[in-house]
Amino acid sequence: MMKQIKKRATLLLSLFFFFSANLSAQSGDGPTYEDILDGFNDPSRWLTYSGDYSGRRHSPLTQITPENADQLRSIWTFQSGTTTRGRGWETTPLLDDGVLYVTGSNNYAWAIDARTGRAFWEYRRNLPDDLTYGASAPVNRGFGMLGNQLFMVTLDAHLLSFDRRTGEVLWERELADYHVGYSATAAPLILDNKVIVGISGGEYQTRGFIDAFDPVSGERIWRFNTVPGPGEPGSESWPNDPQVLAQGGGGTWMNGSFDPDLNLIYWGVGNPNPDYYDETRPGDNLYTDSLVALDANTGELRWHYQFTPHDVNDWDSNHMPVLANIEWQDEQRRVVMVGNRNGFFYVLDRVTGEFLLGEPFTATTWAREIGEDGRPVVLNDGSLGCLPDPWGSTNFYPPTFVPGLDLFILTARETCATYVPEEPADTPGQSNFGGTVFIDSESGYGALRALDIHTGALEWEFRYPSPTFGGVMSTAAGLVFAGDHEGNFMAFDAESGENVWHYQTGSRIWGAAAITYMLDGLQYVMIPSGTTLTAFALRSP
Amino acid sequence: MKDLINTLGLCSRILVLFFLPLLGFHSSFVQELNPLEGDPRAARVGGSIFRAQCATCHGADAMGIDSIDAPDLTQIFTTPGSSDQDVFQTIREGIPGSIMPPHAFPEAEIWMLVSYLRSVGVSGFTGQIQGDPDRGMFLFSENCETCHRMNGQGGSLGPNLSMIAAVRSEDAIINSIRDPSAIIGRQYKPVSVLTEGNVRFRGIIKSEDAFSIQVLGTNQVLRGFRKSTLRELVYEDQSVMTTFNESALNGRDLTDILSYLQSNL
Numbered sequence: 001m002m003k004q005i006k007k008r009a010t011l012l013l014s015l016f017f018f019f020s021a022n023l024s025a026q027s028g029d030g031p032t033y034e035d036i037l038d039g040f041n042d043p044s045r046w047l048t049y050s051g052d053y054s055g056r057r058h059s060p061l062t063q064i065t066p067e068n069a070d071q072l073r074s075i076w077t078f079q080s081g082t083t084t085r086g087r088g089w090e091t092t093p094l095l096d097d098g099v100l101y102v103t104g105s106n107n108y109a110w111a112i113d114a115r116t117g118r119a120f121w122e123y124r125r126n127l128p129d130d131l132t133y134g135a136s137a138p139v140n141r142g143f144g145m146l147g148n149q150l151f152m153v154t155l156d157a158h159l160l161s162f163d164r165r166t167g168e169v170l171w172e173r174e175l176a177d178y179h180v181g182y183s184a185t186a187a188p189l190i191l192d193n194k195v196i197v198g199i200s201g202g203e204y205q206t207r208g209f210i211d212a213f214d215p216v217s218g219e220r221i222w223r224f225n226t227v228p229g230p231g232e233p234g235s236e237s238w239p240n241d242p243q244v245l246a247q248g249g250g251g252t253w254m255n256g257s258f259d260p261d262l263n264l265i266y267w268g269v270g271n272p273n274p275d276y277y278d279e280t281r282p283g284d285n286l287y288t289d290s291l292v293a294l295d296a297n298t299g300e301l302r303w304h305y306q307f308t309p310h311d312v313n314d315w316d317s318n319h320m321p322v323l324a325n326i327e328w329q330d331e332q333r334r335v336v337m338v339g340n341r342n343g344f345f346y347v348l349d350r351v352t353g354e355f356l357l358g359e360p361f362t363a364t365t366w367a368r369e370i371g372e373d374g375r376p377v378v379l380n381d382g383s384l385g386c387l388p389d390p391w392g393s394t395n396f397y398p399p400t401f402v403p404g405l406d407l408f409i410l411t412a413r414e415t416c417a418t419y420v421p422e423e424p425a426d427t428p429g430q431s432n433f434g435g436t437v438f439i440d441s442e443s444g445y446g447a448l449r450a451l452d453i454h455t456g457a458l459e460w461e462f463r464y465p466s467p468t469f470g471g472v473m474s475t476a477a478g479l480v481f482a483g484d485h486e487g488n489f490m491a492f493d494a495e496s497g498e499n500v501w502h503y504q505t506g507s508r509i510w511g512a513a514a515i516t517y518m519l520d521g522l523q524y525v526m527i528p529s530g531t532t533l534t535a536f537a538l539r540s541p
Numbered sequence: 542m543k544d545l546i547n548t549l550g551l552c553s554r555i556l557v558l559f560f561l562p563l564l565g566f567h568s569s570f571v572q573e574l575n576p577l578e579g580d581p582r583a584a585r586v587g588g589s590i591f592r593a594q595c596a597t598c599h600g601a602d603a604m605g606i607d608s609i610d611a612p613d614l615t616q617i618f619t620t621p622g623s624s625d626q627d628v629f630q631t632i633r634e635g636i637p638g639s640i641m642p643p644h645a646f647p648e649a650e651i652w653m654l655v656s657y658l659r660s661v662g663v664s665g666f667t668g669q670i671q672g673d674p675d676r677g678m679f680l681f682s683e684n685c686e687t688c689h690r691m692n693g694q695g696g697s698l699g700p701n702l703s704m705i706a707a708v709r710s711e712d713a714i715i716n717s718i719r720d721p722s723a724i725i726g727r728q729y730k731p732v733s734v735l736t737e738g739n740v741r742f743r744g745i746i747k748s749e750d751a752f753s754i755q756v757l758g759t760n761q762v763l764r765g766f767r768k769s770t771l772r773e774l775v776y777e778d779q780s781v782m783t784t785f786n787e788s789a790l791n792g793r794d795l796t797d798i799l800s801y802l803q804s805n806l
Contacts, residue, residue: 086610086640133642436592508753
């Protein structure tokens with residue numbers, strides 16, 4: 001009798017494990033590195049910030065076209081209940097197996113049913129009362145995902161790993177001391193068994209870095225410091241003062257792109273500290289305002305290109321580097337493209353860092369041109385006209401690259417500012433701008449601009465009434481999706497720039513760019529705005 | 542310039558030390574009144590702190606930056622009931638969930654900032670107006686009330702003038718009456734549209750995006766327009782307010798109107 005019970009129990013247990021295992025196989029174990037590498041080939045997924053490692057934010061989906069985009073309608077909305085007044089909902093949701101994984105302001109996060117907009121779980125981090133504002137605002141730009149793990153950075157400068165099924169925190173690691181002014185907002189970049197994260201705090205007494213962590217153990221694998229230590233290469237571009245180097249700024253608060261063939265990570269670096277006051281930091285101040293190419297295995301610097309040597313205008317270069325293989329002057333080149341806060345559009349060889357092109361895409365009196373050696377011919381004389389304001393000619397919000405048309409499309413800001421430096425007080429935990437900026441608030445405006453990547457020439461533009469902080473996405477159907485400061489989510493014909501659809505979301509689109517994916521045979525487009533995440537499609541499911 | 546900056550920085554530190562004994566630094570209790578009130582040095586050094594710590598968001602002129610919702614701080618004391626203590630608390634604690642951070646400044650520095658904001662805050666009439674407020678009230682009702690509100694009566698096209706004598710100087714008001722197009726406030730930019738049906742609609746822009754414009758008409762009716770449906774959209778530089786020259790309102794008339802505005806406080 002006892003034996004029989006034992007036998008039945010064993011059978012039941014076997015059945016339980018069989019069905020559990022089967023269930024697990026059905027629901028999937030989450031994306032692998034190979035899946036992320038696969039990029040847009042599976043259109044039912046959006047597995048990394050830009051959709052793939054290239055940073056192009058260009059989807060192959062074609063159900064929505066310039067001809068039918070005017071039939072787009074909202075399918076559902078999700079209300080976060082939390083916001084950042086003065087900024088926006090800056091996240092890019094990730095999608096896998098019909099579930100969206102979304103971070104929000106104030107370190108909230110959710111798993112949301114992509115079919116209905118209903119939440120599976122909500123997470124909120126209890127932030128310390130003495131939180132500093134190294135991130136400038138309590139925002140977050142998204143998760144990284146690997147297997148059943150999610151990764152998110154926090155405003156108190158930690159990296160968290162979650163179980164994506166429950167929102168339970170699996171482990172957390174401190175990136176740096178938030179009391180000094182360190183903070184974190186960027187979406188982690190997931191590579192093969194590595195979680196790459198950046199740091200905020202360039203307005204405080206901080207020293208920027210890029211870290212790689214082991215996704216399972218949470219141990220740090222390598223760190224690249226964006227401001228060299230005494231005697232290290234690049235330190236010659238600073239005064240010989242360890243204290244200045246230790247608080248030289250160089251935040252890394254926007255994530256980067258990755259070339260798996262070259263095994264190189266491309267990541268932008270922020271402003272030197274103090275922002276406007278430069279008496280204490282003569283020199284180019286490497287690697288601030290630069291693009292750095294790092295060996296993904298070791299974090300070693302392969303090359304760098306500095307967009308704004310010796311910056312005095314707070315023109316962080318925290319942009320998504322956009323990778324493409326193109327024909328460049330009758331030669332195949334692997335390039336990286338950046339629309340920079342300093343007002344210039346750049347094309348660099350991404351194998352070597354060689355400067356190929358630098359042309360202005362907004363009005364600027366900062367530099368006359370970028371010389372053949374890649375260095376700007378700096379004027380920096382606001383009295384002659386307009387210098388872009390500290391938020392720059394564009395900002396971190398993503399641009400897009402449309403391969404067939406060879407267009408780099410970005411949101412441009414036309415602004416006028418005058419900078420007056422002032423020696424700052426050096427106080428840990430307090431911002432250190434080092435001066436004042438007079439902004440002509442009457443004259444600014446924004447524009448969606450399409451640039452010919454071979455010349456930097458403006459192919460078309462669509463103007464917005466005010467300087468705008470919305471990101472851009474494109475699709476193979478010849479559509480460009482963009483958001484503006486007045487709250488419009490819009491679709492444009494990529495070739496002509498003609499606006500083919502718009503939807504007033506009711507709140508500014510700030511820092512975010514759209515994603516798109518297929519679900520149950522329907523192409524969705526999604527944008528966060530204010531406290532609302534809205535899913536659009538051509539018809540109801 | 543650098544010497545001046547250094548001097549201000551040094552002054553800031555010296556003044557903080559000077560004021561330290563006057564303030565309860567280890568107490569979380571915040572007194573209601575600014576202990577530095579009336580001290581011009583406090584406002585001066587507060588200005589230096591403001592430019593270093595606050596101006597990036599609130600503008601070097603403290604008049605705010607719309608694109609990041611940073612408010613015009615020159616208006617901060619015009620809200621009835623707003624106090625030095627409120628402003629002190631907002632600086633110290635920030636506004637949770639917003640771009641406005643908390644500031645762990647010493648209390649003396651926060652009071653200096655309050656002093657500075659008081660000093661740049663809009664100020665009202667500088668003296669007692671010697672006019673006839675009753676006659677001013679009559680003139681107001683004849684010439685101004687169609688567009689401006691006083692104590693719940695009047696139109697809505699122009700600003701409510703009930704508290705204007707507390708926030709604008711006599712000269713500013715006279716200039717607005719004599720030459721209303723010289724300075725047009727952000728909320729009163731004039732526009733003229735011609736609709737598909739050839740109807741002309743003139744008013745002030747309440748809001749606008751790339752596709753639409755929201756207007757308060759000179760007939761004081763709210764109308765929204767899709768830009769794609771308009772035959773004409775003209776951003777004008779002449780205010781919708783009537784210009785009152787000497788023959789319309791003479792000097793004595795203006796004095797009486799000012800007197801009426803002041804009597805309302």
